[in-house]
Amino acid sequence: MGKTPQMGMGGLAILVVLFMGSVMPQLSSGFEKGTIRQLVTKYNVTSVLVFGDSSVDPGNNNRLPTPMKGNFPPYGKDFFQARPTGRFSNGRLATDFIAEALGFTKIIPAFLDPNLKPKDLLHGVSFASAASGYDELTANFSNVLSIPRQLQYLKHYKLQLRRVVGVKNAEWAVKNAVFVLSMGTNDFLQNYYLEPERAKQFTVEQYQDFLSTQMLHSIKEMHRLGARRLVVVGVPPLGCMPLVKTLRGGEEQNKCVEAINQVASSFNSKIKANLALLHRTLGIKDAYVDCYAVLQNALSTPQTYGLAETAKGCCGTGTIEYGDTCKGLSTCEDASKYAFWDAVHPTQKMYQIIADEAIKSLSEALIR
Secondary structure (H helix, E strand, C coil), X not given: CCCCHHHHHHHHHHHHHHHCCCCCCCCCCCCCHHHHXXXXXXXXXXXXXXXXXXXXXXXHHHHCCCCCCCCCCCCCCCXXXXXXXXXXXXXXXXXXXXXXXXXXXXXXXXXXXXXXXHHHHXXXXXXXXXCCCCCHXXXXXXXXXXXXXXXXXXXXXXXXXXXXXXXXXXXXHHHCCEEEEECCHHHHHHHHCCCHHHHHHCCHHHHHHHHHHHHHHHHHHHHHCCCXXXXXXXXXXXXXXXXXXXXXXXXXXXXXXXXXHHHHHHHHHXXXXXXXXXXXXXXCEEEEECHHHHHHHHHHCHHHHCCCEEEEECECCCCCCCHHHHCCCCECCCHHHEEECCCCCECHHHHHHHHHHHHHHHHHHHCC
């Protein structure tokens, strides 16, 4: 591979639009696989490098001393051989579907997976860690990988990639990769609204600004390490999560908590402002995935997407269980009819819905 770098880079390239987002699982019907591959080759896209929380963690937390794991049934109920892998869903994540659509691999591996092979480095890996956030304190509460620690692993990845394709090709591959960043939910739900420290320091608006600043620092460090193409997934409508509705909804339990949704929407505005700033100052090619709007549309008109249940999750009662409290519980019969797998995380079907909507804007915004 060292003697024929173009072969190695070509393989990387065909793989990389693989990640038009940490958020999409299946290609839009209006965007053919052949077209994607042509774009990837034309623009020398190489691989997908993923950072974030449980929305894009395929199992890194399995290797950490943390209770925030999903490597037991019923998680993975609809994964290959019904195998739980650490993905907080009934099946695959967005990255997995994109990879399969491109014809390379059916799953995007966790970087900490002990079974990771050298060839896997060429397809892209995930450094994401469930329960992490833009705020380093968020990750510390659960002893998971903060963004700085995820970026440290990116350095390890680059060293390993050099052994596979050489120093020059490794740097070229990283600079032509698609970086995906998907987090923010835990900063609010597991930190600000649950723990006292940040709430004493900041108003909600001030905390949003704090998170925005932390996000900028992280992306600038990504840029220093080679990031030139970036997909950022916005925060979903947090007030529509079954757990939030159960805890904050009171008599209106089946309705979304609009005050919390407004916080999410406001923070998303800051994310978009950050991306505009980074594009102007660093020249980063960016794409914003409006997860908030996509989820709201699906929850508002479920029949349009083939969904029958959007108020509760598929695991247990569907109102409070997630992670360890979902362990060993019974589930709904057909998760593909549900928007949520547990009281927090989407089903595989929901990821497909997000993908179908998001790929339309990503295809042009990212690869240019």
